[in-house]
Amino acid sequence: MGEAAEKLAAGDRFSSAKVSIETQLAVERFLYRQAEILDEKRWDEWLTLFAEDGHYWMPVSEDQEDGEGVPNIFWENLDMMTMRIRRNNHPQAHSQAPENRLCHVVSNVIVESEDPNGDVVVRSRFHCAEYLRYDIRNFTGKYRHYLKKTAEGYRIALQRVDLVNREGPYEYVIQWWL
């Protein structure tokens, strides 16, 4: 198990840390900015949100503690994310014709823990509408981010995304991260 997955597994996902207003605001701004980057498809910026060994993770079940070595809906590092960006933007990516659009609302932001070095674990909820093939489908679920504090601001060591409908069936493939 990687260090980031261990961190989330060891944390209490019902706890709430007494953080400063500044920390709360900085964390919220980070989450909102990530959602905006995704909705606006600013892919170069998307990649800078993650730590070098960071992962985006969507498990198949709530009790899963690690993305390594088990089936997942998403389990992607920077190499895989780069591949996905290039593939979806390739001229022959016919499943992106028409191009899909995402629109997120992120809320219920609770900082779960804050380390002395400023790293935080934060929970939130999201709702995301996807416009695809002239039709809308909806995704909703919870985020759990392990954010590392760096000189340039927070970087995602691990983002866990638990969909409410994780068992599916899915009407179509999820082509972008949610």
Add this chain to the structure above:
Amino acid sequence: MTWSESEIAALVEPDRVHRKAYVDPEIFDLEMERIFERLWIYIGHESQVKNPGDYYLARVGRQPMMMTRDWNGEINVLYNRCPHRGAQICSARKGNAGKLFRCSYHAWMFELDGRLESVPGAKGYEGTRFDMSSPDFHIRKAPRADNYRGFWFASLAEDGPDLKTHLGRAGLALDQLVDRSPDGEIEVVGDCFHMIQQSNWKLFLENQIDASHPGATHESTGAAARSVENEMKKDGKQPPMSYGFLSDFVRHGIDGWDKFGTTGLPQGHCTLEGYMGLRPDDPDTNEYVERMYASYGEEKAEEILGVDLHHVLLYPCNSVQPPLQQLRTIRPIGPDRTLSEIWHFRLKGAPEAIYQRSLAYYYLVNSPSTMVNADDLFNWWKCQHGLESNAIEWVSFHRNAGQDTEEGGIMYSAPSSMSELPMRSMMHAWRDYMTANGAGA
């Protein structure tokens, strides 16, 4: 219209098929009746119901079925319907019923093999035609259920060829799934992925053994994977072997897939030869091969590992990828709607790295975020819409038509071709099942 057998037969010509086979709702109903509720349809693997009381739901044609394990350790395939007023017995996709099934509506109790155990208010049935011992008041069993090496199938027809006869040579796919385990045993990994295909079920089968599509359909994914591989190498990093599963799509180009032969069997089963080179000379593979030698002896192990098949279709519902331990099942819902279940198995006794390799494939190709099937599902959806049009009435399967060869009841694609043999072969079987020829099948 009501379709006569000669009208159905006329939908299939040697080198083309009429579009109505894919879009007509009445044809779909007839397919459910004559193919899915008659042939052997996949239910699930025995490891999905390990303990007494375990159940797992599976749709067969239009029928809601379930696989259960009873207290004798036996597996049963039952209709998921209470004989009293029709309520589903189980509503969760899977679970454990405990000692008995209890209908949630009026608490009729059933043994795990479907026999009625008790009814409340039994006195009220005195003097009526209700009879505890009559099968009319038991959860109905599938007319026939059987397994091939732990893979359970049901046929809703009382008569017909047995499972082994139906599978014929294509049973090799399931042999391969099991025999590639050094312990000769496999088990399902977690739950399956569930995806809806907004397209006819036959489009899925045709795609699985279509060697001429990957270079075109998956070009974007292949190109992206190759560019990441190249950059990693430039940075002195070793790209994971699984990225090669994707860059293969561009490595062979659009025309380079003529190296991989296909076959068609009389029951509609088909095969496509492997192309992924899954036996590299690396320590993990070598350790796996050594374990296989230790279990089976060198000769037998080489015989097992020497079978190189990318896909085997078990008509009409399975696509099996033996070297990567994946199995897909389709459950048609309507002419333009198909549920797919995508399963993954672990080879007991194989090194962890070998499991990781097939898990990576499961993720890249079969997960709900796949960059590969995203293109396939989209194409099938586009085909379904295109076939609604009567601008052109026929679907063309002309490539290398008339050049297939036959030996011992098996059709072989012309050498160095991307022949559309499997599509022709499947549709000829379809015609036979759908008309009088298939009545006894």
